[in-house]
Each structure stands twice: as C-alpha cells, then as structure tokens.
Amino acid sequence: MSAADDLDTITERWSALQEAAGTRPTTSWPPAMGIARLLDDDERQALAEERADTDPDAPGPRPTPVNVDVLDVMTTIETGLVTTADWLASRVQRPVVTSATGRGWGDELHRQVVLLAAKDAADPRRWHFTGQRDAPASAEWLALRVRATPGPFRALDEGEHQAVARVAAMGAEMIRRTLGEARRTEAVPEPCPAPCGGQLVVEGGDGEPPVVRCEDCGRTWTEASSGAA
Structure with a gap:
C-alpha cells in the first residue's frame, strides 16, 4: 500500500x-490452542474474581x-x-x-x-x-x-x-x-510434539482460525482438531 x-x-x-x-479485552494473543499453561490456585482465584466483577448482577460498583x-x-x-x-x-x-x-x-x-x-x-x-x-x-x-x-x-x-x-x-x-485485521506469527515456547521436536509458531490474529505450525516438519494443528493436518 x-x-x-x-x-x-x-x-x-x-x-x-x-x-x-x-x-x-476479551481475547489474548497468541491464543492458547491446547498448549495453555496450567494455572495455580492464586491465578484461578483472580480469574474467578474478575468474572464476578464483570457480572452486571454482582454487588458493588462496576469498573469502567x-x-x-x-x-x-x-x-x-x-x-x-x-x-x-x-x-x-x-x-x-x-x-x-x-x-x-x-x-x-x-x-x-x-x-x-x-x-x-x-x-x-x-x-x-x-x-x-x-x-x-x-x-x-x-x-x-x-x-x-x-x-x-x-x-x-x-x-x-x-x-x-x-x-x-x-x-x-x-x-x-x-x-x-489491534482490530484483528492483520495475520501475524509468533513463536511458541513448547517444542513440536512430533519426533522432530522443532520450533512451533502460531499464526492468526486476522479473524481467521489460528493455526499452530511446526517450522521443521511442517505439521499443523487447529483448534477444531487435535491431530495434525
């Protein structure tokens, strides 16, 4: 352009x-896509409190x-x-x-x-x-x-x-x-579960379903399926 x-x-x-x-914000980037980290008890409690705080029927003043x-x-x-x-x-x-x-x-x-x-x-x-x-x-x-x-x-x-x-x-x-109109790629810290153990990247952020891809063996995963494409 x-x-x-x-x-x-x-x-x-x-x-x-x-x-x-x-x-x-309602979504985060990159998406977890089944590779999400486990939450400890404090994080679970914080998330529960945030959900309660955004409930319009919950008591107390609403945050802006x-x-x-x-x-x-x-x-x-x-x-x-x-x-x-x-x-x-x-x-x-x-x-x-x-x-x-x-x-x-x-x-x-x-x-x-x-x-x-x-x-x-x-x-x-x-x-x-x-x-x-x-x-x-x-x-x-x-x-x-x-x-x-x-x-x-x-x-x-x-x-x-x-x-x-x-x-x-x-x-x-x-x-x-920011508006989710541009596709982007970001590295995933976990290695590929295939024998190659290669670098995983997640692609998305443009409104289309995100895809996890291995840069070594080329296998891909989507949220709709748990197996490789």
Missing part, C-alpha cells in the same frame, strides 16, 4: 480503535470498561503522526505572509496586503502547531502532503516522503493488528 493509503486507513479506522479502547493495550496503541500512533506533521510542516510549509501595521497607512493597496496576510495565516490547509492536533487530523494533513495537494507548501523530497511512509505504515499495521 502507498503512504497515502496507509494514512487513509488510520483516518477511517480511528473511530473503530476508539470503540475498541472502551471495552475490556477500558482496554489499556488499545489506549497504548492509540497513544503511540498519535504521537508518531503529530510529531511527523510538526517536523514536515517546519520543512515544507511556507511562512505566513506578513504586513506592517500601525503606521497609519490607509491606502487601498495596504488594506489589500493586510487582508492577504490575514487570509494566509488562517488558511485551513496549513498545519498549526496549536489547536487540533490528534491522529485523524495529522493523518489527513500528511495524506494531502504526500499526494502533493496544492497549498502553501513545497513538494516533498524523497527523504521526506519515505519518512512519512514509514510512520504511516507503522500506524496502519498497528491498527490492523
């Missing part, structure tokens, strides 16, 4: 990320649903985008037109210059270092810059374009993973 596409993904999926942040992991992802993405927009604007955004005032000039030409300066400062295409500086606003502004949309800017050079592309790709990938 292009940098502009990645930035569009961030803008379009940000509200879904906000919704996900307002709920408690929140997914801290999603909030951390949002903070990381937003910080990267806003910082990149600040950096890029300092390089490619033309300084605001200025006009001397307070000298008693009243001719029409001077009034036009003052009006031009005011309009240039208020140009909504400009990136402002104060005010609305969230992830969607910065992603949208950066997308316009990589698309070379006209405005008080010079064109991006190759280095600037690549810098924006890296931040955009990171943010879009983090969103896809």
Whole structure:
C-alpha cells in the first residue's frame, strides 16, 4: 500500500480503535490452542474474581470498561503522526505572509496586503502547531502532503516522503493488528510434539482460525482438531 493509503486507513479506522479502547479485552494473543499453561490456585482465584466483577448482577460498583493495550496503541500512533506533521510542516510549509501595521497607512493597496496576510495565516490547509492536533487530523494533513495537494507548501523530497511512509505504515499495521485485521506469527515456547521436536509458531490474529505450525516438519494443528493436518 502507498503512504497515502496507509494514512487513509488510520483516518477511517480511528473511530473503530476508539470503540475498541472502551471495552475490556476479551481475547489474548497468541491464543492458547491446547498448549495453555496450567494455572495455580492464586491465578484461578483472580480469574474467578474478575468474572464476578464483570457480572452486571454482582454487588458493588462496576469498573469502567477500558482496554489499556488499545489506549497504548492509540497513544503511540498519535504521537508518531503529530510529531511527523510538526517536523514536515517546519520543512515544507511556507511562512505566513506578513504586513506592517500601525503606521497609519490607509491606502487601498495596504488594506489589500493586510487582508492577504490575514487570509494566509488562517488558511485551513496549513498545519498549526496549536489547536487540533490528534491522529485523524495529522493523518489527513500528511495524506494531502504526500499526494502533493496544492497549498502553501513545497513538494516533498524523497527523504521526506519515505519518512512519512514509514510512520504511516507503522500506524496502519498497528491498527490492523489491534482490530484483528492483520495475520501475524509468533513463536511458541513448547517444542513440536512430533519426533522432530522443532520450533512451533502460531499464526492468526486476522479473524481467521489460528493455526499452530511446526517450522521443521511442517505439521499443523487447529483448534477444531487435535491431530495434525
């Protein structure tokens, strides 16, 4: 995907990320898939208390649903985008037109210059270092810059374009993973139960059923079956 596409993904999926942040996590990654560790008595008790605490009929005040992991992802993405927009604007955004005032000039030409300066400062295409500086606003502004949309800017050079592309790709990938839209692979600490004793990896996280695969013998396991594929 292009940098502009990645930035569009961030803008379009940000509200879904906000919704996900307002709920408690219901799944974990990687999935246990029959290779789950045994819980000790303290862990079982903690899980039982958590289930009771989320029961709407249980006594006592209800905790505010929140997914801290999603909030951390949002903070990381937003910080990267806003910082990149600040950096890029300092390089490619033309300084605001200025006009001397307070000298008693009243001719029409001077009034036009003052009006031009005011309009240039208020140009909504400009990136402002104060005010609305969230992830969607910065992603949208950066997308316009990589698309070379006209405005008080010079064109991006190759280095600037690549810098924006890296931040955009990171943010879009983090969103896809967080929302379960990107498949990923992670090593499993237990060895393959087959004679090869090879490295196991679990693949999933994109909404499709997860699969455990041995990188040595190639055997696979799914949650639907206990035998090898």
